[in-house]
Amino acid sequence: PEVVRLAVIPGDGIGPEVVAATVPALRSALEAEGHRLDVTSYDWGGERYLRQGAAMPADAADLVKQADAVLFGAVGRPDVPEHELVWGLIIGLRQQLDLAVNLRPVRAFPGVPTKVRDTDGVDLVIVRENTEGEYVGAGGMAHAGSGHDLGIEVAVHSRRAIERAAHQAFALAGRRSGHLCLVTKSNAMRYGYPLWDRVVREVGEHYPAVRLETVLVDAMAARMIQDPRSLDVLLASNLFGDILSDLAAVLAGGMGMAPSANVLPGADVPGVYEPVHGSAPDIAGKGVANPVACMLSGAMLLDDLGHAGAARRVRDAVAATLRDTRHHTADLGGDASTAEVASAVLHTM
């Protein structure tokens, strides 16, 4: 029997609620396969920021490196400046652990209503570069306060980061449909996105079985809704991956359905698994949040640790649960509580 050492960061808002719904499902799935789950929980997030002036400790990256993987809920609360939690925690962890890619799969589950017609069979993955691009925090202000202020944002796209993400995307596309869509905006931006086009084409030479298509981000936004079944694996920069993954979640019923994995493949660094949704302060504390995105993030975590059997148990139980509309939370048009969904998943497993 193996022991999975899990670091858990419940965070703020609905974060703790969806994490509390997920951990028992992961434990039960692992135990059914003869393994064990060992959980260390960290109180990082907005409350810690208010108490101690920092959302996480300076040695946070070292602490989570003792675990096999990290399950992250959500951070953000109205009384804390958002950038303190984003840079002090989410983006901070991604960049400090150098988690090269953010994998954001979107799959339509039978029985779940969507605002988009004909989503049956939608099953795509966004491979998002996760360490740089528009998220490097570079830039500055000129003429600040003069009435002629300029805000300057500098995005940095490196061959190294593009290559890392591209190899993941091509390998994944090779294991799936053999079709990869690169999303850039090289007709308007002249340096970073043309470099993406060039480097990804070069990496593609190592994957002759994968067909590479390059699509402008504006056209992709429309196509994501108009023709999602024409898509399988998407490769995108940090910013475009962010926008497209929220959009893609709509195909599965919304943000409550979208899991993600921040990973550095091939390295001995724990991945950070998190629902794509945020802390949703408006519904926090009411016990009505949809825990599915977090549960599916947990399934990705199990998969990546080599526990495919346990991962399948979680995913199958989620799918079976969602088939019954009585187990749909408010975001899906139902009235089930978070706890009801959690218990339905556990009992189906």
Place this chain on the structure above:
Amino acid sequence: PEVVRLAVIPGDGIGPEVVAATVPALRSALEAEGHRLDVTSYDWGGERYLRQGAAMPADAADLVKQADAVLFGAVGRPDVPEHELVWGLIIGLRQQLDLAVNLRPVRAFPGVPTKVRDTDGVDLVIVRENTEGEYVGAGGMAHAGSGHDLGIEVAVHSRRAIERAAHQAFALAGRRSGHLCLVTKSNAMRYGYPLWDRVVREVGEHYPAVRLETVLVDAMAARMIQDPRSLDVLLASNLFGDILSDLAAVLAGGMGMAPSANVLPGADVPGVYEPVHGSAPDIAGKGVANPVACMLSGAMLLDDLGHAGAARRVRDAVAATLRDTRHHTADLGGDASTAEVASAVLHTM
């Protein structure tokens, strides 16, 4: 009787086809109101680039300034590098004429099928900053060709440009629902978008009757599809406006339905009116392009020149035509030709 002096740039691909379908409708609408249309056509675009090495002449901006307004089809052809036509024509004209905002209305027409459920009554406008942001063309390469290449994109957001766009957006929201959504990404980008948040809030103090809501671009992408009727006027940067307007077009049936106006309100500079779609080389020359986006761009043009009656004639005729699915082009699931739609609109007018 007034004479409207129209400069026409049909451009490439389906551009000439949709422009040819539109000009007679504008003429007929103006004549019905006792006015006249005077057209000067410019052969700018990809063919000119191949012939003369430039998509438009150096004095293009001066030439079109002799007109009251410009109707632009589309540019882009597979055998010309896209940036030559984009920077040499579309972005070139927008920036040389200093056309501060790009207005992109999206309205669901009864009878037009959409991939999104419940789009009845969708009626929103994206006010896109049109001169700077991610579209300034600034940046460069470092370590080019070394294997450690860096592509650096610099986006510039100025108080002046934000203020101009914000005044338009607030004034428009004041004439409509009194609700304005500003779209930024200030949790990840630290300079340009926080400046947007600040300046737009300040401008808002002059419009106490308008409620300002600030939404992150990723959340807005999802909301655009999940809950479009919660939106009326959106204010966005050049890049976010680009992405969101293609997406919003889906609510109206796709890119064939989305008009736009590049304008500098309050100045004696001709606006450039163009369908949001591109040159669509795949269907060019077949006579099957949807001319509605171009026709509705023409209606915006008439409106802005003070010909509200003629504009209404065009719009009403388009709406009446679209009610009959026999007049739907292929993009709307029909088999009508461009010419059939054009003639139906003319006969309805």
